[in-house]
Amino acid sequence: MTFDYNTTRRKLILAEYGRNVQNMVAYICDLPTKEERNRHAQVVIDLMGFLNPHLRDVADFKHKLWDHLHIISDFKIDVDSPYPKPSPDAIHLRPEPLGYPQRRIRYKHYGKTIEIMIERAKAIDEPERRQQMVESIANFMKMAYVTWNKDSVADETIISDLRELSHGELNLEDNVNLTKVEVRPNAPGVRQKNVTQKTNNQNGKNNRQNKINRPKNNGKRY
Structure with a gap:
């Protein structure tokens, strides 16, 4: 006894129409005359529209159904379609590959944007x-540094990094005070506290305190 499993069947091209529609389209492709193929194709088009009523809300849904008919037949069906036959290349068009940027970043915690901002600042003539x-760049660098490092940073470090990234063209005075930046609880690199463990520890502390403060009855029963 032979069983017919989906794994042994031909792959469904458009699964939303089901295998019966695909088998009917394959049957139409084998019909000898175009008149018969046209008559059966119109019946299948009506059935496809009935199986997918949501396509009626799409503009020119009949055109979409005929395109789907050609796709299901693997573009082999020969019928008189009221719409131009779609091209297989247009259906299976692949996008052009995107090149991954291969730019070296001197300090990754500052990012590439800082380097671009430094180059823009070097081009400004007005002192x-x-x-x-x-x-502004130095303050942004300090914020970026604190975001990716759980420790605070001295202003001298930011000023030194700025001087290095600009090749000595951008300088700040050593006694300048940059904007104060605090370490955010949810910042990357910052270890998060276990809220559940903290709550349990607090509950245990409260229970121990209640036992200490509980009045003693010296074994008397009331």
């Missing part, structure tokens, strides 16, 4: 505006 830009 006052350039100095404001340098201070």
Whole structure:
């Protein structure tokens, strides 16, 4: 006795129409005359629209049904379609591969954006505006440093890194005070506390305190 499993059957091209529709389309492809194929194809188109009523809300849904008919037949059906036959290349069009950026980042915790901002600041000729830009970059660098490192950072470190990244063209005074940045609880690299464990420890502490404060009755029964 032979069993017919889905794994041994031909792969469903458009699973939303089911295997019966695919078998009917294959049957139409083997019909000898175009007149018969056209008549049967129209019946299958009506059935496909009945099986997928949501397509009626799509603009020009009949065109979509005829396109699906050609796709299900693997573009082998020969019928007089009221719409142009779709091209297999257009259906299975693959996008162009995207090249992954291969740019080296000097300090990854600052990111590539900082390097771009530094180059923009170096191109500013107006001294006052350039100095404001340098201070903004330094504050951003400090925020980025604290975000990816759980420890605080000295302003001198930021100023030194800024001087290195700009090849000595952007400088801040050593006594400048950058914006104070605090370590965020949810920042990357910061170890999170176990809230459940903390709650359990607090509950245990409260229970021990209640036992200590509980009045003693010296074994008397009331």
